[in-house]
Amino acid sequence: MYKRARLKDTIEVPPEYLGAVGPDLVKRLLQDKLEGRMDEDVGSIVTVTEVHDLGEGAVLPNRPGVYYEAEFDAVTFEPEMQEVVDGEVVEVVSFGAFVGIGPVDGLLHVSQISDEYLAFDEENQQLASRESNQVLGTGDSVRARIVTKSIDERNPRESKIGLTAKQPGLGKHGWLQADREQADAASEGE
DSSP states (O other): OEEEEEEEEEEEEOGGGGGGOSHHHHHHHHHHHHTTOEETTTEEEEEEEEEEEEOOOEEOTTOOSEEEEEEEEEEEEOOOTTOEEEEEEEEEETTEEEEEETTEEEEEEGGGTOSSOEEEETTTTEEEETTTOOEEETTOEEEEEEEEEEOOSSOGGGOEEEEEOOSTTOEEHHHHHHHHHHHHHHHHOO
16 A cells, blocks of 8 residues: 655765755655665655755764755555555466566465466466466456565565455456456346
């Protein structure tokens, strides 16, 4: 879930920028430092939007920069357990599909996609059902629910998010649309 958060952090301003210390410079330095970083309390920091308060600068012995405590707004993304998310398949492998949800990827394990057996088609990089001819490949839009998460603050790319699409209303958008059309046709025929 995307959120707006008011955060505080200390930022080092290098000596060559000391003449231009202000909200715009501090915002740029905070963006360079924080964007893409994962924090257990707020999730992944997507962007810094506005600097509100800039404290007094402090000089530390044997350090060339000046350190400022800054209060700022940021847009964050924190995947929450049981949250239903829409995403795009970014990679298909033999054991499932990686789905981009916000700034992170979640794994939709092959056992969590469908009740049908899905075979991995390595040549076309897709998972395919022989029963219904349904195919899931790179670029497909899916709706899934977050069922597990393990956040690694030190290496955000190593964070693990598990997804499922086996409940009604979840799955590849094209499959969901076909199910709705089939249900509409059945209700018209009654």
